[in-house]
Amino acid sequence: MTDQIDVAIIGSGPSGLSAAIELKALGIARVVVLERDPEAGGIPRHCGHPPFGIREFKRVLTGPQYARKLVAMARLVGVEIRTSTTVVEARPDGKLLLATKDGVAEIAPRRVIYATGVRETPRSCRFITGPRPLGVVNTGALQSTIYLQDRTPFERPVIIGTELVSFSVIMTCRYAGIKPVAMIEANEGVTARWPTGLFPRIVGVPLHLGTRLSGILGNTSVTGVEVVDRAGNHRVIDCDGVILSGQFTPEVALARCGHLAVDAATKGPVVDQYGRCSDPCYFATGNVLRPVETAGWSWKEGRQTARWVAADLAGDLAPVGAEIEVVAADPVIRYVVPQRLSLAAGSAGMKHLQLRVTRRAKGTLVAMCGDQILWKMPLNARPERRILVPVRKFTAADKPIKIELKFIAE
Amino acid sequence: MMQDRRSSLSSTLFDVVVIGAGVVGCAMARRFTLEGARVALVEKACDILDGASKANSAILHTGFDAPVGSIELDCIRKGGEEYRQIHQDMRLPLDAAGAYVVAWNDAEVARLDTLLEQAHTNGISNATLVGQTFLRDNEPHLSDRALAAISVPGEALIDPWSAPYAYLKQALQNGAEVFLKCEVTGGGFAGGEWQLETSRGVLNCRQVINCAGLYGDYVDQAVLGQSDFLITPRKGQFLIFDKAAASLLQAIILPVPTARTKGVVVCRTIFGNLLVGPTADEQQSRHEASTDTVSLEGLMQAAIRMIPALADMPITATYAGLRPATEQKEYRIIPRPDRNWITVGGIRSTGLSAALGIAQHVFAQYQDWGAAHEPLPDPKVPQANILAEQGARAWRQGGQGDMICHCELVREAEIRQALTGPLAARSLAGLKRQTRVTMGRCQGFYCSARLTELTDGHFDIPLAKDIKHD
Numbered sequence: 001m002t003d004q005i006d007v008a009i010i011g012s013g014p015s016g017l018s019a020a021i022e023l024k025a026l027g028i029a030r031v032v033v034l035e036r037d038p039e040a041g042g043i044p045r046h047c048g049h050p051p052f053g054i055r056e057f058k059r060v061l062t063g064p065q066y067a068r069k070l071v072a073m074a075r076l077v078g079v080e081i082r083t084s085t086t087v088v089e090a091r092p093d094g095k096l097l098l099a100t101k102d103g104v105a106e107i108a109p110r111r112v113i114y115a116t117g118v119r120e121t122p123r124s125c126r127f128i129t130g131p132r133p134l135g136v137v138n139t140g141a142l143q144s145t146i147y148l149q150d151r152t153p154f155e156r157p158v159i160i161g162t163e164l165v166s167f168s169v170i171m172t173c174r175y176a177g178i179k180p181v182a183m184i185e186a187n188e189g190v191t192a193r194w195p196t197g198l199f200p201r202i203v204g205v206p207l208h209l210g211t212r213l214s215g216i217l218g219n220t221s222v223t224g225v226e227v228v229d230r231a232g233n234h235r236v237i238d239c240d241g242v243i244l245s246g247q248f249t250p251e252v253a254l255a256r257c258g259h260l261a262v263d264a265a266t267k268g269p270v271v272d273q274y275g276r277c278s279d280p281c282y283f284a285t286g287n288v289l290r291p292v293e294t295a296g297w298s299w300k301e302g303r304q305t306a307r308w309v310a311a312d313l314a315g316d317l318a319p320v321g322a323e324i325e326v327v328a329a330d331p332v333i334r335y336v337v338p339q340r341l342s343l344a345a346g347s348a349g350m351k352h353l354q355l356r357v358t359r360r361a362k363g364t365l366v367a368m369c370g371d372q373i374l375w376k377m378p379l380n381a382r383p384e385r386r387i388l389v390p391v392r393k394f395t396a397a398d399k400p401i402k403i404e405l406k407f408i409a410e
Numbered sequence: 411m412m413q414d415r416r417s418s419l420s421s422t423l424f425d426v427v428v429i430g431a432g433v434v435g436c437a438m439a440r441r442f443t444l445e446g447a448r449v450a451l452v453e454k455a456c457d458i459l460d461g462a463s464k465a466n467s468a469i470l471h472t473g474f475d476a477p478v479g480s481i482e483l484d485c486i487r488k489g490g491e492e493y494r495q496i497h498q499d500m501r502l503p504l505d506a507a508g509a510y511v512v513a514w515n516d517a518e519v520a521r522l523d524t525l526l527e528q529a530h531t532n533g534i535s536n537a538t539l540v541g542q543t544f545l546r547d548n549e550p551h552l553s554d555r556a557l558a559a560i561s562v563p564g565e566a567l568i569d570p571w572s573a574p575y576a577y578l579k580q581a582l583q584n585g586a587e588v589f590l591k592c593e594v595t596g597g598g599f600a601g602g603e604w605q606l607e608t609s610r611g612v613l614n615c616r617q618v619i620n621c622a623g624l625y626g627d628y629v630d631q632a633v634l635g636q637s638d639f640l641i642t643p644r645k646g647q648f649l650i651f652d653k654a655a656a657s658l659l660q661a662i663i664l665p666v667p668t669a670r671t672k673g674v675v676v677c678r679t680i681f682g683n684l685l686v687g688p689t690a691d692e693q694q695s696r697h698e699a700s701t702d703t704v705s706l707e708g709l710m711q712a713a714i715r716m717i718p719a720l721a722d723m724p725i726t727a728t729y730a731g732l733r734p735a736t737e738q739k740e741y742r743i744i745p746r747p748d749r750n751w752i753t754v755g756g757i758r759s760t761g762l763s764a765a766l767g768i769a770q771h772v773f774a775q776y777q778d779w780g781a782a783h784e785p786l787p788d789p790k791v792p793q794a795n796i797l798a799e800q801g802a803r804a805w806r807q808g809g810q811g812d813m814i815c816h817c818e819l820v821r822e823a824e825i826r827q828a829l830t831g832p833l834a835a836r837s838l839a840g841l842k843r844q845t846r847v848t849m850g851r852c853q854g855f856y857c858s859a860r861l862t863e864l865t866d867g868h869f870d871i872p873l874a875k876d877i878k879h880d
């Protein structure tokens with residue numbers, strides 16, 4: 001084994017591990033995964049429920065089973081996984097400052113892949129009114145407390161949100177014998193896809209649609225939440241905890257405090273269709289690219305990214321040059337990723353741009369360059385659902401233009 | 411005096427009992443201990459710094475805008491001086507950021523001259539007037555709307571918790587005692603001695619110093635039967651921006667102060683974040699420091715007006731603190747020589763800066779009454795935990811165990827240490843103040859689970875309970 005690390009991957013979740021495994025398959029000699037937790041596997045480690053692994057292994061696994069399987073595969077093919085290793089600084093040209101149990105160290109791999117995933121936004125970002133008692137947690141904290149520690153912070157919580165992960169919350173609570181007293185959603189419909197929406201009723205958790213959390217009560221521990229309905233009526237729901245589920249955001253501290261460009265819309269690093277960041281030594285993959293996708297999707301992205309990184313190491317990737325800039329220029333369009341399209345790459349790299357909308361949107365998606373309409377397509381979308389637009393629709397341009405995505409309602 | 415041994419908390423006859431372990435009480439306990447007095451500090455909460463001192467802007471003020479000739483000014487000046495003398499030995503941080511008191515409109519520009527004059531009168535001779543070009547050159551991220559400013563190079567940033575912890579640790583290492591979860595409820599004075607009634611039993615002492623902060627008037631009422639002032643808590647809410655925002659600002663940006671408040675500040679924190687706040691709203695509750703959506707959004711707008719680049723920065727934390735405000739701006743330091751009692755109340759907006767100075771001031775008062783102690787010839791000097799972002803923190807060293815809090819880079823050994831000793835954290839809030847754990851951008855998303863394990867058996871209210879599987 002040479003000293004030179006070819007590729008260092010920050011994060012050992014599904015995307016980081018799949019990238020690492022694929023890099024080894026492509027003949028890359030030294031692939032190192034850096035994971036700050038004592039164990040590798042990422043978020044699935046504490047998702048004690050199915051379904052994981054359908055895309056990858058054609059089997060239905062729980063999160064921990066899935067994570068263990070990925071880790072074992074990676075080790076088997078010769079990926080070096082360094083746990084309890086935090087990347088504290090990511091510097092120009094791929095230089096990384098690591099903190100381990102032995103102190104700090106620097107490494108200078110030839111390429112770095114960011115695979116640091118997403119987390120949920122905490123209470124602070126949501127500007128929720130009230131005192132700050134114990135027992136207000138995100139799903140991530142709840143699941144790791146329950147599945148990894150066999151403990152629970154409360155017994156009768158209220159669940160805020162109806163994203164897919166909010167239903168994982170219900171399963172997690174059932175596993176721990178916790179009885180959620182209500183599930184609250186500000187919008188008129190459940191965010192997650194039907195028929196998941198039926199689920200809370202089936203298991204007996206009252207679902208309150210069109211209801212907003214307006215405050216948390218209790219000074220040391222939670223004693224209740226105040227909610228307000230469509231008509232503006234306030235009422236208090238007694239509970240001993242609050243689960244703030246969903247509202248994901250990329251875990252992108254390293255980039256934000258370092259030199260990489262961060263996109264204001266995805267809140268992840270700015271990338272081109274290879275997942276290449278503003279410093280071309282760095283690539284990004286998996287959920288750090290955008291909130292939020294499934295483990296399977298992130299795994300697939302990791303594998304693709306590995307191919308582009310391997311090509312880059314071999315000198316086969318189109319160099320950074322003239323780029324098309326794609327921006328979400330409409331309040332309805334929440335983000336678009338990638339944000340840059342290398343003209344030299346054309347339709348190599350990612351086949352699709354990924355979009356999300358901020359609200360239920362039925363109408364036309366329009367790509368504009370200045371006043372000119374480049375193309376349009378019908379759009380019928382809901383928040384938190386994947387929208388894919390073929391990259392080739394954009395790369396027809398032969399100049400480094402700026403394309404603005406807009407929405408025209410029906 | 412007769413002593414009820416059964417209910418007595420300690421057999422010692424203390425020279426001084428300090429009521430309240432806020433920053434003022436901690437500094438008081440240290441000063442009296444160093445001067446040779448036998449000191450007990452009593453605090454009703456399970457962790458120290460649970461009142462007004464739990465949340466502030468953490469600025470070491472110079473006193474440039476304090477009322478001319480006030481006790482407050484004198485204490486701020488002396489306190490700042492002493493902090494600067496001791497901070498290196500005690501390993502306490504000091505970020506000499508300096509401040510600009512910025513005028514955002516013509517009316518404020520017009521008030522700068524008077525303010526500068528006041529600064530000079532107050533002894534801050536290096537305060538100067540600076541213009542728009544200077545501001546732009548030195549703080550390029552500040553909005554163009556900043557018209558002019560007074561530069562106050564002496565304003566600095568410190569750690570709001572390490573400092574009082576270090577003061578109290580020094581007192582304890584040199585013989586003082588601390589009683590936590592110990593609320594003073596009443597007492598009697600006879601024959602030159604106090605019998606203080608507390609929730610844990612009686613304490614005997616010669617002298618009492620009431621540093622009960624937000625409850626200063628209550629304590630005077632309960633024990634003396636009278637109070638010369640009424641506390642009306644004045645709440646201040648804050649927004650903390652992501653660490654990435656800290657690079658947007660070098661100095662502390664202060665507004666032109668009004669009679670009521672020092673106004674909304676923008677500054678870095680010693681922990682490497684960027685802080686905006688506080689608001690100022692009166693309320694009745696003395697313990698409920700809640701935030702509200704409207705105020706936080708208002709702060710957000712104010713922040714973006716001052717530093718437009720903040721529009722793209724995520725929020726890390728929000729919090730609120732309560733100032734122990736009274737009818738007057740001036741501190742309410744009330745000596746009662748006939749009853750061996752000194753009330754140190756109404757330390758509203760500058761207590762962190764002034765605490766060491768207040769302690770000097772009160773000790774001088776006490777000495778005037780004829781108390782004689784031998785100052786400790788060679789007192790022990792404790793070293794504070796290094797929590798400042800720029801300090802030589804534990805995460806850089808080996809042998810400190812796992813990284814528990816990934817956002818604030820807190821190691822397992824730091825947490826274990828904070829859970830031991832006479833000031834062991836008994837609540838998450840206390841643990842935060844001693845280690846920074848969960849105070850970062852994820853607010854516990856990643857580390858809550860490990861914390862339930864590490865803190866098991868240590869907290870009065872546990873973070874989690876074992877699951878009962880059927």
Ligand SMILES: Cc1cc2nc3c(=O)[nH]c(=O)nc-3n(C[C@H](O)[C@H](O)[C@H](O)COP(=O)(O)OP(=O)(O)OC[C@H]3O[C@@H](n4cnc5c(N)ncnc54)[C@H](O)[C@@H]3O)c2cc1C
Pocket residue numbers: 010011012013014015016017034035036037041042043044047085086087088115116117118119120139140141143165168251254285286287288292293294295296298299
């Ligand atoms: C609470 C929660 C529940 C979820 N539930 C599901 C579900 O049930 N099903 C599903 O399909 N998807 C779920 N997801 C989505 C989840 O993001 C994906 O399943 C998948 O884990 C994404 O993989 P990833 O590799 O992008 O990131 P992650 O799995 O998040 O892995 C990122 C890894 O990077 C590490 N890391 C981050 N920063 C550093 C650093 N500076 N140094 C070293 N290591 C670092 C982290 O410790 C982590 O292990 C959930 C997400 C969350 C937050």
Ligand SMILES: Cc1cc2nc3c(=O)[nH]c(=O)nc-3n(C[C@H](O)[C@H](O)[C@H](O)COP(=O)(O)OP(=O)(O)OC[C@H]3O[C@@H](n4cnc5c(N)ncnc54)[C@H](O)[C@@H]3O)c2cc1C
Pocket residue numbers: 429430431432433434435452453454455458459460461462463464465466467468469470471592593594595621622623624625626629644645646647688730731732733734757758759760761762763764
């Ligand atoms: C929003 C805000 C911003 C501020 N910014 C700054 C700043 O930048 N710089 C600065 O210098 N100052 C600042 N301050 C001011 C500073 O925080 C206060 O002046 C200081 O904390 C007051 O401390 P204290 O010890 O007097 O009171 P407290 O901290 O309230 O301490 C009193 C203690 O007494 C205890 N107690 C009460 N009753 C009893 C009883 N009966 N028995 C036993 N114990 C009792 C309480 O539990 C408490 O711990 C700010 C304050 C606020 C609120």
